[in-house]
Amino acid sequence: MPFPIVRKNGIPLYIQVKEAVLAEIKTGVWKTGDKLPTERELSEKLKVSRNTVSQAYQELEAEGVLSSVQGRGTFVCDRDDAVRIENRKELLLKIIDVAMEEGLQLGFTLEEFAEFATERARQKLEILSKVRVVFIECNREQVDYFSKKLQFDSGVSIAPLVLEDLSKDTDRYLPDVVASDLVITTFFHYDEVKELLGSRKNVLAISLDPQLETIVRIARIPMGRKIGLVSKSENFAGKVLLALKNAGLDGVDIRVFTQKMEMDIADIVHSLDVIICSPGRRREVEQHMTRRQEIIEFVYKPDVASINLLRAALIDLRRQ
Template identity: 40%
Template sequence: SKFTKSKTNNNLSKIEEIIDVTINEALELNFELEEFKKIVNKRIEEKEKLLKNINIAFIECNHEQLYFFSKGIELGTGISIIPILIDEIYKEPDIFRERIRSIDLVVTTFFHYDEVKKFLVDQKQRVLAIALDPLMETMVNIAHLSSKNKSIGLVCITDKFAQRVFQSIKQAGIKFSSFKFTISHDKDEVNKFLIDTDIVITSPGRKKEVEKLISPRIPLIEFVYIPDKGSMSMLKLAILDIKREGGILENI
C-alpha cells in the first residue's frame, strides 16, 4: 500500500541521514573513508554475533498466532522461535518445564501475561508481554473491498482466532452485511461455505488450501497479526540484553 511504502521511505531517509552525519564526523576526525568502512563492517559483524543462537518461546492460545509468529517474524539468523500452545502446558506440565529449560526468553501477549507468569513462577526466564495488531495492509484491503451490502467469510483453525478477527474488523469501523466463519477441514463443507460469500478471509495457516477452492472472482485476503512497533523494539532490546548477559534473560 501507499502508506507502507511511505513509511518505509521515511525510515530509509532517517537511516541515510544518520549515516551521512557519521561519515562527515569521521572525515572531520581525519579518518580515511576506507578505514571508516573497515570500522563499520567490524561493528556490524560484532552486532550480528550478538544476535545469534537465542531460543525464544512464544506462548499463545491459538494455532494461528503461533504459526505466524514462529514463521513470519524475522528476528535475524541464529534466533529460534519455539511455539508453545497454552493448552499443552495444562495437559503436559512436566514436558513444558523440560522444554523451557533451554529457553532464553519467553514471549506472550498481554492477554496471557499473568497466566504465563504463574506457570513460570519457579523458572528464571523473563516473560515479555507484546501487543499484536492486524497488519495495516490487511485492514486497508478489507476496508477497500467491503461495504454494508457485502458478506465476509473467514476460514481459520480456531474459534478464538475468528472472534479476534471479528472484533478487529468491527473496531476498525468496517461495514459489512454479515460475518461468518468455518474451522472445518472438510473440502465439501468449505466449498459450501464459500458459496454466496463476497469477501473471503483466511488465517495464515489456511490460505493455500482455500486458494485451490475459491473462485478467482472472489477476493481472498490473508488476515495477519503482527507485533506492534513498540513490542518489536522491546523484543529486539531484550535479545541484545540476553547476549550481553551471555544467556538467559532473568526475571527482574
C-alpha cells in the first residue's frame, strides 16, 4: 500500500494522508466494512507523526467516509447517503431495544415505555427551545458566522458577542451573558473569557479548525499568482496567516487588506489573481470581480469532538 507522501510540495502531510486514504477507497483497495490500519501502524508505515494520521482520520470520519468503533478500530463506511442513514437508524434501534429490555426488567410494559419515551423527548425539545447560548469570539466576522452555523434544529438561540465589546463594556454585556444558559468560546480565548466572567458562569470551549478544502485550494495555487487576503479585521487576517503557517504554507506570498486600510475595494480586487476572503466580505469582493479570478472563502468549522460535546452539553442543560 504505497502512499505518495511528499514532504516539500507545500501540501500539509495530513491532507496528503487523507487524500491517499480516499484514493485507496475509490480504487477499491479498501472496501465498505474494511478495517483500516491503526493510527500507530499507519504513522509508522508512512514515517509521519501519529497526530498527522489522527487528523486525517478525524476529517474523514467527520465527512462520513470512515467510522470508528471504540475498542474495535476504524472502518470504511458506505458512501451512499441512504445506506449510511439506514446504518445509523439500525444503531439507534439497537439502543432503543436495549432500553426497552431494561424497562421490561423494571416491570414496565411496552406501552408504558413508548409513553415515557415520547413524553421525555417532548420535555427535552421544550427545554432546548428555551435555551439561550452566548458565543464569544474575538472578531465580528467569525462570531456572526458561527452563531448562524451552530444553530440546531431544536430552536436553540445562539447570540453572538465580540470579546472586545465584553471586555470594554462589561457592565453593559455581562448581565445578558450571566443570564444565558451556556457560554461558548474557542480554546484560544477560553482563559480570557473565564477571567472576565469569573465564577459567575461556566464556559464551554470548542475547537475551530480551517476547512480542509480551503487549505488544499490555497496549497494548489500556481506559483507567480498575485494573492491577497481580504477581511474586515486584522485579527481575522492574523488567524488565517497563522493557520496557513501551521499547515506548512507560511512560504506563500499573501498581501493582507482590511477595512482599516484607505484603499478602494475595487482597486484591491482588480490587482489580484487570487482573492482569499473572510465569509463577511465574499459578497463585496464578488461584486468587484471583472475578470476571471479565483476566490477562496476562508472558512473555519468546529471539529467533530466539539460539536458532539456541545450537543451533549445542551441536552444536559436544565436536567430535571
